[in-house]
Amino acid sequence: MTTVPQPTDGTRWRCTLCGNLTRFDVTRTSKVVEYVHLDLAGESTVEEREVVSETIESVRCRWCNAVDQIELVDRPGADS
Numbered sequence: 003m004t005t006v007p008q009p010t011d012g013t014r015w016r017c018t019l020c021g022n023l024t025r026f027d028v029t030r031t032s033k034v035v036e037y038v039h040l041d042l043a044g045e046s047t048v049e050e051r052e053v054v055s056e057t058i059e060s061v062r063c064r065w066c067n068a069v070d071q072i073e074l075v076d077r078p079g080a081d082s
């Protein structure tokens with residue numbers, strides 16, 4: 003359940019209030035399967051990480067702190 007549109011190959015986020023295109027704080031909920039490899043001393047390393055599902059909860063503009071005031075605009079050079 004999010005009001006944030008997902009950017010695509012041809013679009014990007016833009017803050018509707020200040021026009022910021024480049025800096026956002028993204029709060030994301032992910033369900034992830036990790037392949038954990040432990041050595042004989044018990045030290046663990048994550049060797050693979052598969053994202054099963056992912057939801058963007060909110061996006062906050064780093065410039066003006068607006069929350070979820072995001073629209074999609076065309077990327078420069080994207081085919082229209």
Ligand SMILES: [Zn+2]
Binds near residue numbers: 021022064066
């Ligand atoms: Zn902004």
